[in-house]
Amino acid sequence: MQKKQFPSFLPAEAAALSEPTSLAIAEQIERLDVPTPLYPQPIPTAYVRQGQRKPPLLLLHGFDSSLLEFRRLAPLLSTEREVWALDLLGFGFTERVPGLRLGPDAIAEHLRAFWQTAIAEPVVLVGASMGGSAAIAFALAHPEAVAQLVLIDSTGIASGPALGKFLPLPVAALAAEILRPPRVRAAICRAAFHDPNSVTADAELCGSLHVRMPGWRRALAEFTRSGGYASVLPNLGAIAPPTLIVWGRGDRILGTKDADRFARGISNSKLVWIERGGHVPHVEAAAEVAAAIRSFLGV
Template sequence: MSTVPRVHFHRVDADGVNVFYREAGQPDAPVLLLLHGYPSSSHQFRTLIPLLAPHYRVIAPDLPGFGFTQVPAERDYVYSFDNLAKTLEAFVEALGLQRYALYVFDYGAPTGLRLALAHPERVTALVSQNGNAYLEGLGDAWAPIRDYWAEPTAQHRQAVHDNVLNLEATRWQYVEGVSDPEQIAPEGYYLDALLMERPGNKQIQLDLFYDYRNNLTLYPAFQQFFRDTQVPTLVIWGKGDPFFIPPGAEAYRRDNPNAHVELLDTGHFALETHVEHIAQRIIDVLGHSIV
């Protein structure tokens, strides 16, 4: 029997935050940094990490406000994507990572791409799994949040709270666009919903929903990074995603004609249904180029 790589669970202090992260693979292997999205955590990579660990040193942190990362009250943390990226940069520095490939998904895209802008020379490759960087990639599911952006009233904030921050809406994000919802393990959306019930966490999520508008203004800078670096790129996308729609995947070719773009018959959380395929495509496209 082949040996299943062991996943290790660690914590490190970075930017005044106690960051929880998962790690597997040999310490001297090329680094692949996995960045999760809303409303999940590094837990979403639980089945991907062992598949990639024979090839890479795989590291998956929980961003502040998510998973098991702890932000002390006295830190007075302001939840914005700029600050998530600053904490991520401090995390990378704390681990002494000098070169890494990025796997970005959902919130992990604007966070990880800010890190790429800060240190473009460190990025060896890019995997975008429903990680948007183009205006045409924003689907109709953003409508209530766009209303909140346009008019940040208490009424619109409450509407986002009521319509989005609950178990039913979290489950919908997992199963929408999936041909057979019974393929989706329930512990993912139940864990996400449970952690969201921690005191103060829903206000954190509302702050991040409102701040997401600032990511759109950085899209041109992200796209310039793609043009300037032309790093090996895999764009692999659940085409049934109601938030980040297929035109956002196809747009990557505009700035990096060598990008591999593949649409999968699944939804937002594509790893829940296609983890083996995605792992193999990462190995195929990135290979050993991410030294």
């Protein structure tokens, strides 16, 4: 069997990936040096690009995660469209540069810089969980850049915990460290699935590989101290792009009430339920989510 060739910046544990979609996307990860005005040097930014047809889709992962979330969804969408999956600033396999001050504003500035550098045309912006908050913020700030919006079990109705703003950095770093042990990562992964018994060792590794990256703990602590994303509830009516809301009926992380709140607040929106999906339907019900997105896009 031919040995898999992973990018040198991936942790060595990537060699234990076993499912075909995981292996394929890990091999395809690249880095682009993205000039970001907030920092003196370009930020090596991890992404995957698949497919060709325009307009492109840009996929944004959730909190303390990586583009590996889209290992099953991206290949299904790329048969019809060009697909980009991005590791947000401070997360995934994007380099955590020295002096990183991480919060929603910094993530937004880096996302704008990546879009401008790599894509520079209107996109279908797809945000999962915290990636939904990032997508909404981007759509509100740069409506010319977003043709359509897809929110998958998105945060944004409630604000992030305010307590984090008052934590000293060492305390926030210790709190982040609680999320590192394999048993904790496995428990988080199982809680995110509709069917915990369907969680494989490969799925657990995809959900934890990024914690081996240099600077992971400090970046997570910095994000915690920023207070996270504020509620977008007052601004939902200002979201202009046609919006698809995809929600797992068995979401035990956010629950299901926010799905209807998004649908009521965004005038030009459609809500699709994934009956056998949890908080990450794009992982455990990727074919159904891809079908909903393709129908929304008319392809």
